[in-house]
Amino acid sequence: MDPKMDSGALADGESFEDEFDVSRELLPEEVVGLMDQILCHEMAWHMGHPLSQTLFTSYHIDRLLSPEPKTLGEAQFNRQNIPEPQSNILHTVFRAYCLAVIKFCYFVHQKIGNEHYYEEEDFVSNLYNRNLLAEFETTQIQQLLNEALMLAREHPSINESTRNAIAVRLILRQRLVKAAEFDLDPDKTARIWDWRQCTELVPELQKTHRIGKPVTEAFSVKIQRRLASSVPPRPMVCINSEDAFPFLSRLCRDAADAHHILDYNGTSNILNFTYIIQSRKPQPAIYVRCLLQSLIFHDMKVLGKITITKLIFDDLAEIVLPSDILLDPANGNVEAPHDPRFQIAKEMRDWVLRVGDPFLDIFRALCMNRSRMRRLLCHLTSDWETVQIEAEDLDTELRKYTGEKPLTEAGPKSAEIWSFPLSSWAYNYKLRQMEWIIQLGFELEVYQVDELSAMYWYLSHVVGARVQHLERIQTFVSRRFRQSKKLSTNQRKSFKSCFSFLDVALLEASATQCFATSLSKLYTILLFSDIVTNRPQPLPYSSFELRHALRMRPFLQLSIPELPSHAELKAATSITTADTATNDTSSTEQSLLTTLEFAEKAAKAARKEWEALSKLDAETARCVSCEEWWRDSMKNMVRACIACNIALVTVRKGVQKAKGKPLGEVLRAEMPESGKGYHDFWIVPKLFIQ
DSSP: OOTTTOTTOOOTTOOSSOOOOTTSOOOHHHHHHHHHHHHHHHHHHHTTOOGGGTGGGBHHHHHHHSSOOSSGGGOOSOOSOOOOOGGGHHHHHHHHHHHHHHHHHHHHHHHHHTSOOOBTTTBOOOOTTOOOSTTSOHHHHHHHHHHHHHHHHHOTTSOHHHHHHHHHHHHHHHHHHHHHHHHHOTTSOOOHHHHHHHHHHHHHHHHHGGGOOOOGGGBOGGGGGGSOOOSOOOOOOOOOHHHHHHHHHHHHHHHHHHGGGGSOOOHHHHHHHHHHHHTOSSOOOHHHHHHHHHHHEETTEETTTBOHHHHHHHHHHHHTOTTOGGGOGGGGGOOOTTSHHHHHHHHHHHHHHHHHHHHHHHHHHHTSOHHHHHHHHHHHHHHHHHHHHHHHHHHHHHHHHHOOOOEEOOSSSOOEEOOOHHHHHHHHHHHHHHHHHHHHHHHTTOSOGGGHHHHHHHHHHHHHHHHHHHHHHHHHHHHHHHHOOSOOHHHHHHHHHHHHHHHHHHHHHHHHHHHHHHHHHHHHHHHHTTSSOOSOSSOSSOOHHHHHHHHHGGGTTOOSSOOOOHHHHHHHTOHHHHHHHHTOOSOHHHHHHHHHHHHHHHHHHHHHHHHHHHTSOHHHHTOTTSHHHHHHHHHHHHHHHHHHHHHHHHHHHHHHHHTTSOGGGTEEEEOOOTTOSSBTTBOOOEEEEO
C-alpha cells in the first residue's frame, strides 16, 4: 500500500492507532495548553482547511463525537464505567470547553452553508459523517460552561493565574456560542455586544497563553482513518497562536461591525458599507462574509425589515427619480385598469421582479473573496447590459402614462432628448461594476507593469463615461425640480437627497478620472523611457493586440460604452499622441515635458477633489455606518495622490538633468510590493535620480 494514498498503510513497527489515554489526569497548565491548541485548530478551519486536518485531529473531540451521543451526558471522553478520580474535575472543565467549541462550529457551519460561498476555496463544509451536537440545546451547553467556570474558580489545587486563564477561555466560549446562535436566526435581536466582548477577551488569552503546556500527543492524523472520507491522507494543519489569536480578534471585530449594516440609511449606504468592509486588509473571514449576506437579504426581507421593492424604489429616488409618480406608493391602491396609475403600478411591480436578483447579486458579489468578486462582476455586467436594454423599452412604454416631455437640444439641428430614468439607473450600475473590475485588476496584480499605462487610461475612459452620464441625469432632475410646483416637505427632501447624491458621485468620479489619467501619463513616460518594464524583449508569444483582446474580454458583450480598439488604446498611451496635440514633435524632451505637465495638472486636480470628499459629513458621503473606515480610505487616496505628485516632480528633475541623454540613465524606479502601497487600486512607483 502507498502511504500517500491509503490512510491504513503502516510503517514497520507502527501501530494502527496512537495509544493516547484521553482519561488520564491533566495538569491545570495542560488544560490551558489543550484549550489553546484546539483554538488554533479551530481558527485553521475558519481559514479554509478541512476538519479532518484541524479539529478532528483531536482525540478529545473525536471521543465526544464518536459514537454519536444520544444525550449530552453520553458525550464523554471515556464512556466506560470507570470511577473518576477527584483530579478529573479538570476533565469536566475541559469537556465543557470542547462541547462549546463543537456547538460554535455547528452554528458557523450552518450559517456558511445557508449562503453563497465557494467550496474548498473559501470553506470546506465536509463533516465526515459526524454530527456537531445539532440536536442539543444551547442552554445545556451554557449550563455546562457555567458549572465548569464555578469548578475552575473553586478548585483548590489551581493557582490564581492558571485559574484566571481557564476562566477567561470558558467565558470566551460562552460569548461565542451566544453570539453565533443569535447570528443564525436573523429574526432575533443582533448581539453586537457579545462579539465586542469576545474581541476584548482575546488580549487576555494572549497574555495567559504562556501559562499553558501543550499536549502534542493529544492530536493525530491517524484519526482520519475513522472518518467517512474518500480523500487520501493529508497532513495536520498547525497554525501557531501568533496567527490564531489575531485571526480570532479580527473575526469577532468584523462580525460585530457587520451588524451595523442593519441601521438603514438608504441603499447607497448599504452598498458603500458592504464595499468598504469587504475591502479591509486582511479581508474578513468567510463566516463574516456569509453573515453579511444573511443580514442584507434573508427570507425575502432586506436588513430584516424592508422589502426588495422599497430598497429598489429608494435607490431609484436617490439617483434618478426623486418624488416621481413612478415610485408613488399610492399607485398600488388604484384598482381601475384604465387609470394610468394602475398601469404604472403593474409595470413597476414587474420591473422590480425583473431587476431584484441582478440588484441583490451586486451585494452578493461584493461579499465574495476578491478574486471571485472580480469574476462575478464580469458576469454581472452582461446581466446589467440586458437589464439596461429592457429598461429602455419600459421607459418608452411608461411615457404614455407619465406624460413626460422631452428636452429639446439647442442648435440648428434640434433633437428631442428623453430622460430614460430606469435605463439611466441601470447604466450607472453597469459603469460602477466596470470600474470595480478594472480596479480589482490592479489590486489582484492581473496586469503587468507594461500594461498599467493602458489600463489606467481605460479606467479613466470608463469613469469619464460615468461623469457624462451623471451630468445627464443631473440635467433632467434639475429640469423636473424647476418645473415642479408646490412641493411638499417630503418631496423637497427627496430632491435634496438626489442632488446631494449626484454631487458626491460626480466629485468621486471626477477625482478617480483625474488620478487615473495622471498615472496613465506617468507610466507612459516611464515605459517610453524604458525605466519600468518586466518583460523580456522581444515578446515571443505576445503582442499589444493580443493583450488588448485579453483585457477587453470581460466587456465584449456590452454595447456602451464602446470599447476602444487596440489602435486607439495604443495611440492614447503614446508620447507622440500627446505631442500631436501641441503640434510639437521636434524634441523628445519637449514631448516628455508636455506629457508631464498634463499628468501634474491631473494629479493636483485629483488630490484637491479627494480632499474635498474627505471633508464631507457621513450623511452626505453615504457612509453613516462606516464613517471611520471610509475616512481612512479617503486618507489613503490623498496619500497616493501626494506620492504621485512626488514621482512626477522627480521625473521633471530627471528630464532637466538628462540634457539629451536617455531618461532611463538618469531615473530609477521601484514598484511597490502587493498590498504595500498607500492604496491597492493606485500603484504609484517610487522614483530615484541616479
